[in-house]
Amino acid sequence: MVTKAESNFNGIKMKRRTFAKGIVALGAAAAIGLGTKRLSDLELFETASAAPVSETKMIHTTCGMCSANCAEIARVEDGRLVELTGNPDDQVGGGVLCVKGYSGIHYLYNPDRLKYPMKRTNPEKGIDVDPKWVRISWDEAFQITGQKLREVYDTHGPQAIVQVARPKPWNKHLSLSIGTPNHVVHITTCYGTHETIWLATVTGTGRNWTTDYANSTYILSFGWDPCGKAKNPQARPLMEAITDGGAKLVVLDPRLTTTASHADEWIPIKPGTDLAFALSMIYVIINEELYDKGYVDTYTYGFDKLKEHINSEGYTPEWASGITEVPAETIKGIARGFATAERPVLATHKRDAGGPNYKNSWRLSHAEVILNALVGSIDRTGGPIIERKPKFPGLRAVFDFPAYPKDIKELMNEPRIDGEHMFPVLHKAAGGFGKGIHQTAADGILNKDPYEVKAAIFWKHNILSFPKPSRMVEALKTLDFVVVSDINPSELVQMADVALPESVYLEKSGLSERTYFAKYPQVSLRQPVVKTLFDTKGFGSQALGILKAMGLSEYADGISGKKWNEAKCEALGTTWAELKEKGLWDDLAQHPFKDYEKLETLKTPTQKIELYSTMFEEYGYDPMPKWEPKRDMPSAEYPYYYIITRKPYNLMSTNQNDPILREIQPENTVVMHTTTAKRLGIHDGDYVYVESRAGKIRVKAELTEGIRPDCVCVDHGFGHWSKKYTVAYNRGANDGDLIPIRSVAEALADGDPTCAALMEDVCVKVYK
């Protein structure tokens, strides 16, 4: 279906001044198909001129499109941002950015951004319901928010307020100051599985993010596709390693992903059977004695138990072959190749096969840790590296404020709306302040289990990120008050009572510790590259404003992001002013990378990498990975495995309003094999229904040879129903509509310590 926005794409040239006038006149209700046009047309408050540029500034800052936070340099001409490039001295970015990073300019100048605080005047809430927004001042926004939250706080208690936000310092401070245990993050749909397993079996704190691909000689991937996601700190060195470096790449994936297309071997693994493959690899490596004996003796715990377990269970390649449909000889070849390579690595990230995808994925994640440990790759050159990060002073070290109403340990013992307190290992993540279960929060609210929640604060999330998002829509309708902080007019914003517009990272200040690639301590500075375009604030200011308005000003007075940044710089031995000029600070001279250094200070119960997890044993989970199949299997009614992905230009469901990106990818698709399509009478480009036991979507079909015939794949980021997204509205469909909600009860029955959302553990039918 061609939308009005699409039909404007070809041909209509809009002069910049006319366009700017048009937007000012139409305000938030602008329905001009943003068939936009030029970058200069997006520039609203400074009329561009044809005169030559008089002042060009190159400003150091840090990208904020994803969590990698590549250091970047902004080229600003007469106050207009015209280009973003990488910083060659940055470990993370390596001198370049990715497609999302480069398109950050459009993100900044998008005319559909939230421009000022707003309050809802239509009491009705729901999909396609117009909130009838009215502009308000920040004072009024804080006053309403503070009053409503305080009412709930006084009448029902702090736990009746839930915050859905990343576990960033300002968000944690907000939840802790209020004294609510209900801080819900999306990790069970994202990195929660690997995070929980690494916490239990490797670090005692959480997972690492750094993989030293550039120095690897054999890269093995179970469903991890860094190239297809254009993950700069990973894709770039991986491509270098396999081209100039001559490294071998082996990828197991039901689909021929971009990474798989560059591999020496692509194994089209049956979804949910990667675990069997991994277990039989462990069998070969242990029984053929291909493991790194020195490393295993020095740094791991439980080898003998593991060996006994693998053998008594009979996890042979022949056994695995029956389950995976991969020949036993192929499995043996890969096991031997991997183990005997000079510097092998089994690369994982967030949403690969060991992520929260299948019922057995948490076991795969542990098996992947074991495989890396057996070949001695963890914390060595070419392997998964535990970050070397500088120490920043916490909020309490810099500012004077009273103790929180409840100590973190106290809060940790309180029951939560998402049931996370029933998963003790997951609960330990985030250094003691739980990260929450994304997919169960809606049901908790609807079922008032274990108590009623009456208000919600959202930051940097969207409804489309919840499995079965209609459930969260229903949950939000039951609340007395919803405040949403966002940059864009997302679906979640349309469900809010008050919308707080946030500044884009290009307008903000901060410091980034290079978490995504830190072989040595390095920090990247973020500073505004343009004057704040609209009447927006950073979330730090918003959180402090909310606390003051709630009557909790003792947790806000005297506190500022600016002072905190300055204190952090002091701790590094520099100043904010100095760092602004250089962009990057590092401590390489004092901390050159040394193999295995971080293995000396592991915080697991045995202080070793636990092949046999004593923490899992303590809490009643299986201490070593055991075979079990995935949950949903193909049936007569739902014959196809459902897998999901995301194209590299899409930042989750937040940046689809960019017309340039929509020219590249107008909408998402369901990718299926040509023979599957033929059998169903489907041609390339046909609109089809994809239906699971959880829901149904209508989406465009894309045919390929590069996918298992028993699988179909939909990519994420579409199905926007917020009409305020003039470009993104009504394109494609939301993959998450098909994902059943994996409940607390189910995860407890399954003995899954991660309460993963099981993002791909469902089967579908496809029809025209």
Add this chain to the structure above:
Amino acid sequence: MVTYKFLFDADRCIGCSACEVACKIKNEVPVGSRRRRVVEIERGEYPNVQKYSVSLACMHCTDPPCMAACPTGAIYKRGDGIVLNDKSKCIGCGYCSWACPFAAPQFPEGSFKLGGKMDKCTLCVLPFEGGEQKEPNPRCADLCTTKALHAGDADEINEIYRKRVAAKLQQGIV
């Protein structure tokens, strides 16, 4: 005299379209003209499938077929090899798009009697709106995340090509 050239290495391309976005931004190119774009090519039958991405734009050919096909002489080649279209002479007939093997010519305002001007890669010498020619500064190549795309002086480009082929020879691939 410098001769400008593009080099595209399919072994490194991850099909992310950073090059397309870089070009759009630098040259303020509107939706409707895709001076550079990525196409995906697939060969074979499951499970023996090869898939790769190609970043496609004007290759500033040594002997440009578009120039030969152009009836008004709008398309011309500079001494340094860069092929440009003089939009003041362009009648939007579309013949160049038939001749070009890379589908480089773009017609954001229509062609074939609609009279729209042909737009294409200028090695960042001319933005969409035209004006004074700038120094060649191909952003697509500079910004490529995996260094799959290179542009610049032919001697430098040839050197990169030589090094990459040498690496493959050493690994016994070629």
